[in-house]
Amino acid sequence: MSTPAIEVTDFTMRFGARTAVDHLSFDVRPGETFGLLGANGSGKTTTIRALLGIYTPTAGTLHVEGRPFDPAHNSSLGYLPEERGLYKKEKVIDVMTYFGQLKGMPRAEAALWSTYYLERVGLASHATTRLDKLSGGQQQKVQLGVTIMDNPTILVLDEPTKGFDPVNRRLLLDIVEDQRRGGATVVIITHQMDEVERLCDRVLLLKDGRAEAYGTVPEVQDAYGGRTVRLHHGGPLPTSTRWRPITTERSYAELELDAGVEPRDVLRELVDAGVDVRSFDASRLSMEQVFLKVYGHAAQEEVSA
Amino acid sequence: MNAHNIGTVIAFEVRRTLAKPSFWIATLSVPLLMALLFGLSFFSGASAAQSSLESDAEPVTFTYTDASGIVDPSVAAGLGGTAAADPEAAAAAVREGRSALHIDIPADPVAEGVHVVGEDLGLMESGRWTSVARALLTQSAVARIDEPRLTSVLDGFTVTSELWAGGAPAPGWGAAIAPALFLVLLFMAVVMLGQQMLNITVEEKENRVTEMILTTVHPSTLIIGKVIGVVLVGIVQGLVLLVPLLAMALVPGLTSLVGAPAAEMADAAAAGQAAVDLPRVLMGAALFLASFVLFAGILVAIGAVMPSAKDAGSAFGSVIIAMFLPLYALPLVLQTPESVFSRVLTYFPLTAPVTTLTRNAVGSIELWQAGLVLAVIVLCAVLALSLGVRLFREGSIAYDQRLSWKDIVRATRSKATNPAA
Numbered sequence: 001m002s003t004p005a006i007e008v009t010d011f012t013m014r015f016g017a018r019t020a021v022d023h024l025s026f027d028v029r030p031g032e033t034f035g036l037l038g039a040n041g042s043g044k045t046t047t048i049r050a051l052l053g054i055y056t057p058t059a060g061t062l063h064v065e066g067r068p069f070d071p072a073h074n075s076s077l078g079y080l081p082e083e084r085g086l087y088k089k090e091k092v093i094d095v096m097t098y099f100g101q102l103k104g105m106p107r108a109e110a111a112l113w114s115t116y117y118l119e120r121v122g123l124a125s126h127a128t129t130r131l132d133k134l135s136g137g138q139q140q141k142v143q144l145g146v147t148i149m150d151n152p153t154i155l156v157l158d159e160p161t162k163g164f165d166p167v168n169r170r171l172l173l174d175i176v177e178d179q180r181r182g183g184a185t186v187v188i189i190t191h192q193m194d195e196v197e198r199l200c201d202r203v204l205l206l207k208d209g210r211a212e213a214y215g216t217v218p219e220v221q222d223a224y225g226g227r228t229v230r231l232h233h234g235g236p237l238p239t240s241t242r243w244r245p246i247t248t249e250r251s252y253a254e255l256e257l258d259a260g261v262e263p264r265d266v267l268r269e270l271v272d273a274g275v276d277v278r279s280f281d282a283s284r285l286s287m288e289q290v291f292l293k294v295y296g297h298a299a300q301e302e303v304s305a
Numbered sequence: 306m307n308a309h310n311i312g313t314v315i316a317f318e319v320r321r322t323l324a325k326p327s328f329w330i331a332t333l334s335v336p337l338l339m340a341l342l343f344g345l346s347f348f349s350g351a352s353a354a355q356s357s358l359e360s361d362a363e364p365v366t367f368t369y370t371d372a373s374g375i376v377d378p379s380v381a382a383g384l385g386g387t388a389a390a391d392p393e394a395a396a397a398a399v400r401e402g403r404s405a406l407h408i409d410i411p412a413d414p415v416a417e418g419v420h421v422v423g424e425d426l427g428l429m430e431s432g433r434w435t436s437v438a439r440a441l442l443t444q445s446a447v448a449r450i451d452e453p454r455l456t457s458v459l460d461g462f463t464v465t466s467e468l469w470a471g472g473a474p475a476p477g478w479g480a481a482i483a484p485a486l487f488l489v490l491l492f493m494a495v496v497m498l499g500q501q502m503l504n505i506t507v508e509e510k511e512n513r514v515t516e517m518i519l520t521t522v523h524p525s526t527l528i529i530g531k532v533i534g535v536v537l538v539g540i541v542q543g544l545v546l547l548v549p550l551l552a553m554a555l556v557p558g559l560t561s562l563v564g565a566p567a568a569e570m571a572d573a574a575a576a577g578q579a580a581v582d583l584p585r586v587l588m589g590a591a592l593f594l595a596s597f598v599l600f601a602g603i604l605v606a607i608g609a610v611m612p613s614a615k616d617a618g619s620a621f622g623s624v625i626i627a628m629f630l631p632l633y634a635l636p637l638v639l640q641t642p643e644s645v646f647s648r649v650l651t652y653f654p655l656t657a658p659v660t661t662l663t664r665n666a667v668g669s670i671e672l673w674q675a676g677l678v679l680a681v682i683v684l685c686a687v688l689a690l691s692l693g694v695r696l697f698r699e700g701s702i703a704y705d706q707r708l709s710w711k712d713i714v715r716a717t718r719s720k721a722t723n724p725a726a
Contacts, residue, residue: 052520079520085513101313102521
């Protein structure tokens with residue numbers, strides 16, 4: 001079995017009397033896309049900062065490619081933090097080239113790579129512009145470029161699409177997808193549950209510093225309510241002991257099925273009850289619903305944001 | 306430490322600073338200002354000399370009354386003086402504007418003092434009347450003694466000294482020049498590079514780039530690279546400042562305008578009197594380097610604890626004051642080097658650099674004692690830099706917040722490398 005790209009064992013982090021992360025263990029396999037999920041303050045960023053040596057853990061071990069992270073040795077890691085910024089008084093091309101060199105690229109190669117990247121994200125004309133003259137979204141594109149320079153084998157992205165409009169969000173996800181296809185291991189921290197379902201192979205849900213759920217996306221969905229049915233209908237829905245409605249609108253409903261109940265039996269029951277079923281889609285509980293189940297109403301605003 | 310990255314950090318820091326027009330404007334403004342001042346001094350000095358010559362050539366007409374009998378009439382006549390019979394009438398003539406100057410010499414000029422009544426020529430020029438009175442009396446005294454060799458002693462003479470220590474000639478003040486240069490260097494480094502060094506330590510947190518940079522380069526590599534970068538920039542600034550000094554050395558007469566001590570030092574160096582006491586020069590160099598590293602370490606620690614350069618400014622000011630406070634107490638330290646006060650200033654890490662560099666230059670500290678102080682400074686410099694790096698890791702992630710004492714204690718206990726091990 002290959003060495004995990006990331007391995008966290010019994011990690012605990014305390015800040016004074018407050019325990020931010022409590023005995024957390026998980027691993028990320030090479031080449032997979034891993035989602036680290038949780039409400040604000042659940043310990044996600046703390047875990048990443050400890051993993052990357054920014055925080056000193058209270059207890060436990062955190063390894064990147066088999067050993068504690070050290071920028072001198074783990075040069076092939078790209079990190080896009082939640083707290084973002086670059087040397088604002090410097091030119092875009094100079095900052096990108098500097099980071100490229102720090103990652104081990106020759107200066108000329110780093111400058112060339114930066115030029116290609118800026119062309120791809122539509123910032124070629126801003127190469128010699130000072131960073132603080134760019135818009136927030138443009139600065140984020142530069143930061144992503146710095147993160148993926150030298151094609152890192154591990155990418156850690158903390159809320160990568162925060163603040164992006166839909167067009168640029170799509171562009172960013174395409175770039176991340178290219179990296180993933182190129183064999184990179186991707187760890188993504190996000191509140192966008194649609195991104196989680198679309199991108200992630202496995203996820204870890206943190207709640208109050210502890211692992212609430214951990215596994216593949218279908219496994220986590222099954223663990224929090226199994227299957228759901230989405231239907232458009234006419235007429236009132238009957239009550240049943242085999243399902244419970246989780247969303248009910250005028251002609252649309254989402255039903256969560258009890259364990260062992262098959263969608264076809266539900267369809268039959270609805271038809272028998274005289275419901276005019278116009279569409280019927282059986283699937284697992286969405287990650288958004290899982291998130292709401294785990295974190296309750298407090299998290300609802302985060303997800304919708 | 307990744308040697309490749311430290312070179313990258315240094316190159317980035319130097320390149321971006323030298324590429325800024327504001328750096329060159331600030332740097333070039335100093336020698337330009339100096340050149341302007343020297344130019345003004347030179348021309349005003351030349352015009353003052355011309356004015357003095359013109360004043361000397363201009364005859365002075367005055368009256369005098371002499372109750373002492375010292376004044377030689379021929380000397381008085383040579384200076385433009387005419388004896389007056391009534392001192393009150395002569396003084397009244399000046400007061401009424403009919404005469405420019407009257408000098409009233411009593412029976413005993415030394416005990417009673419000479420009284421001068423003169424026309425007001427302004428605060429500076431009016432001093433000329435006093436000079437005339439002095440010239441009248443001293444030249445008359447010389448004329449009456451009539452012994453030029455004897456009276457020439459009053460005009461001053463040179464004294465050359467030859468000092469011996471342990472059977473060998475002592476180098477004297479000339480040997481202090483080279484070691485003292487390191488004190489000047491430390492002062493210049495602190496003044497010119499201090500604020501810049503403080504800025505670079507808070508730059509990452511102010512720009513929110515901490516996490517990206519710390520996962521790319523080790524904090525100690527980053528800090529040391531930045532410090533070296535600032536030092537190199539300082540050397541460039543120093544070289545630019547050398548331009549007016551070179552001009553002074555090459556243009557005859559300019560040296561005298563910067564003041565007597567500098568002129569004397571230059572003369573001493575030119576005359577080959579600037580003896581080199583190699584052990585003290587080497588000690589001065591070592592003390593300077595260790596002191597600079599200590600200073601840099603303290604600045605890094607301050608920058609790491611404070612949320613911004615503005616907040617760090619007051620703490621930075623306190624460090625500067627503490628470092629250069631011994632300059633005010635130097636006479637006392639040099640006169641009583643073995644007193645408790647002198648020993649505290651000599652061995653306390655913040656005051657040790659300036660105190661010991663000075664004492665080393667003038668030879669008021671034994672070399673073994675200076676070595677002991679050097680060891681204290683080196684130890685504190687290593688501790689300060691190490692603490693600075695740890696605090697940088699802790700503080701730069703705190704962004705807008707100032708580190709609490711608990712945070713500082715935790716940082717001091719953390720490992721310098723491989724924190725997640």
